[in-house]
Amino acid sequence: NAGVTQTPKFRVLKTGQSMTLLCAQDMNHEYMYWYRQDPGMGLRLIHYSVGEGTTAKGEVPDGYNVSRLKKQNFLLGLESAAPSQTSVYFCASSYGAASTDTQYFGPGTRLTVL
Amino acid sequence: AQSVTQLDSHVSVSEGTPVLLRCNYSSSYSPSLFWYVQHPNKGLQLLLKYTSAATLVKGINGFEAEFKKSETSFHLTKPSAHMSDAAEYFCVVSEGGYSTLTFGKGTMLLVSP
Numbered sequence: 001n002a003g004v005t006q007t008p009k010f011r012v013l014k015t016g017q018s019m020t021l022l023c024a025q026d027m028n029h030e031y032m033y034w035y036r037q038d039p040g041m042g043l044r045l046i047h048y049s050v051g052e053g054t055t056a057k058g059e060v061p062d063g064y065n066v067s068r069l070k071k072q073n074f075l076l077g078l079e080s081a082a083p084s085q086t087s088v089y090f091c092a093s094s095y096g097a098a099s100t101d102t103q104y105f106g107p108g109t110r111l112t113v114l
Numbered sequence: 115a116q117s118v119t120q121l122d123s124h125v126s127v128s129e130g131t132p133v134l135l136r137c138n139y140s141s142s143y144s145p146s147l148f149w150y151v152q153h154p155n156k157g158l159q160l161l162l163k164y165t166s167a168a169t170l171v172k173g174i175n176g177f178e179a180e181f182k183k184s185e186t187s188f189h190l191t192k193p194s195a196h197m198s199d200a201a202e203y204f205c206v207v208s209e210g211g212y213s214t215l216t217f218g219k220g221t222m223l224l225v226s227p
Contacts, residue, residue, distance in 0.1 A: 043217045090158065099209055104160075105157045108155075
């Protein structure tokens with residue numbers, strides 16, 4: 001039981017390049033989330049999914065797209081990377097959306113955009 | 115709307131002394147509250163959570179937190195700090211629904227020998 005895994009762990013991009021971050025969970029969770037973490041800002045929600053084939057915008061969605069083609073995977077795409085997207089990206093999943101449901105986090109992807 | 119304020123950005127303690135990390139919250143409903151820990155270059159790990167059962171919540175590694183509704187606080191404590199406790203700690207509030215985790219800005223705990 002690996003929990004939540006993220007690929008890659010590190011990435012350096014040039015401005016304008018594109019890339020996809022992959023999140024996978026083996027807990028059969030319905031809900032999945034993408035966050036970004038910036039110094040002194042805590043974590044902010046980018047996009048989330050409430051089930052296979054569904055996605056929705058979070059607090060800071062601009063410049064990102066997501067897809068949930070399979071229940072266990074949640075992809076985050078950057079079509080044209082900008083230096084402002086330099087951040088650490090975390091994926092999370094949860095069984096439900098009640099306030100009592102715990103979100104389980106992956107180890108993160110450190111992205112640098114030059 | 116919900117919000118979280120972690121009152122200290124950094125806390126420094128000596129090994130073996132008590133730890134207190136302060137968190138105040140604001141919520142229109144009866145929220146759940148969480149503390150997560152993040153060790154350097156690692157993901158977030160759940161320490162403990164409050165879900166309207168007992169107001170004193172015990173977590174992993176000897177940490178505990180007390181929910182005080184009258185003070186809208188959820189401070190994290192540990193009787194005796196260990197070097198391995200050095201990390202960043204996040205207080206989180208949730209009212210439920212699809213996207214309702216709100217994170218505090220984090221408190222960095224520094225432990226000196």
